Each structure stands twice: as C-alpha cells, then as structure tokens.
Amino acid sequence: MNLKRRSSIRTCLTVLLLAGSLTAGAGETSPAADAFARIKTLAGTWTGEAKPFETDETFPVTHEFRVSANASVVMETMSPGTEHEMINMYHLDGDDLVLTHYCAGGNQPTMKLVKAEGDTLEFDFTGGTNLDPAADGHIHAGRLVFVDADTIRSDWIAFAGGKEMGTTTFSLKRGEAP
Numbered sequence: 001m002n003l004k005r006r007s008s009i010r011t012c013l014t015v016l017l018l019a020g021s022l023t024a025g026a027g028e029t030s031p032a033a034d035a036f037a038r039i040k041t042l043a044g045t046w047t048g049e050a051k052p053f054e055t056d057e058t059f060p061v062t063h064e065f066r067v068s069a070n071a072s073v074v075m076e077t078m079s080p081g082t083e084h085e086m087i088n089m090y091h092l093d094g095d096d097l098v099l100t101h102y103c104a105g106g107n108q109p110t111m112k113l114v115k116a117e118g119d120t121l122e123f124d125f126t127g128g129t130n131l132d133p134a135a136d137g138h139i140h141a142g143r144l145v146f147v148d149a150d151t152i153r154s155d156w157i158a159f160a161g162g163k164e165m166g167t168t169t170f171s172l173k174r175g176e177a178p
Contacts, residue, residue, distance in 0.1 A: 031116045032097035038121075038146065039074050039090050039097075043067050046152065046172035053158065053166025063172055078170075088142075099123050101139045101156075107131035109138045119146040125159075134162045150174040 029037075042065040049058040064077045076088040087102040097113035107130040111123035123142040131138045140159035146152055152172050158165045 030095050032092060032095055032113055035097050035113055035116045035121050036090065036092050040067050040071065042152065045175055048170065048172035051169045053168050061170060063170065099142060103139060105137065107136065107138050109140065111142060
C-alpha cells in the first residue's frame, strides 16, 4: 500500500473516531428535555372545566396546545378568543424547561421546571415582567399532571402580597366538548 493511500485511510479513520465521540452522548436526554417532549404530545384541543380558588363553582374551558418554531416551543392558549384568554409558552433553555405565563392581568411570570416525577411536572417562579412579586397578584407556580393519554390536570398557584392566595385547577380531556 502506498504512503498516500495509508494517509487517506488514517485520515478517514480519525474523522470517524472524532464523529463517534462527538455523538456518543447524543441519545442521552435530560429531565427537562424529557418533560418538554411529553408536553409536545399535548398538541391539539383540550376541553373540560376550571375551578378557580375564589369560588366553589366550576366553568367550562378550552385549551389549545400547539407545537411551533421548528418544535422548539409549545404554546398553550387558555380560553382562546375570550376576554380571559391567556398564553403559556414552554421551551428549553439549556438544561432547563422554562414556562412563561402571559396573563390576562397584564403580567408575565416566568417559571422553571423544578420537579419531574412520574406523571407530574412542577414549575416554580423565577421572575417576570410587569409585576412586583412582593406586592402584585400573579401566577407563582404551576403543576401539570398527565392523568392518562387523554386526560390532564393543571394547577396554577396564585400569589399576591408575597403570599399564596390559592390554586385554580383545570381538568381537561383531549378533544371532548365541555
């Protein structure tokens, strides 16, 4: 074998080894990436009922989940087309799963996934815009529970004056009428 051919083979082997080492961990995921993948499965329309913390009454609701921006974000529209419409945006930021809640109250609290255990994802406040967390009412934490493939529950914990005020719960089924 001539020297030029050996050098080419050696170069090809080196490139293959380097490519293999760069992709060795590519199949590994993080808890945040796993949780985000699970949220993507919610794409579609969900209907059910909401139970606000301020009352014992429930009312019918619709939520729409849409995967967008080359699958880098999930947009959840709560009560689309109503005066109570709100948006939740879920996306990865490095090893964190971030949630921004665009509230009908005009503030935008941001939360990050703090616990992913079994069928439950828990998010906690990290900051926000248009609010003073020590004084203003805002969503401070959220919990998403995958009851089964076609049923979810979301709990939204409200704070005001720096204290917990209560939890509003949404019980939703995939594609069913309220």
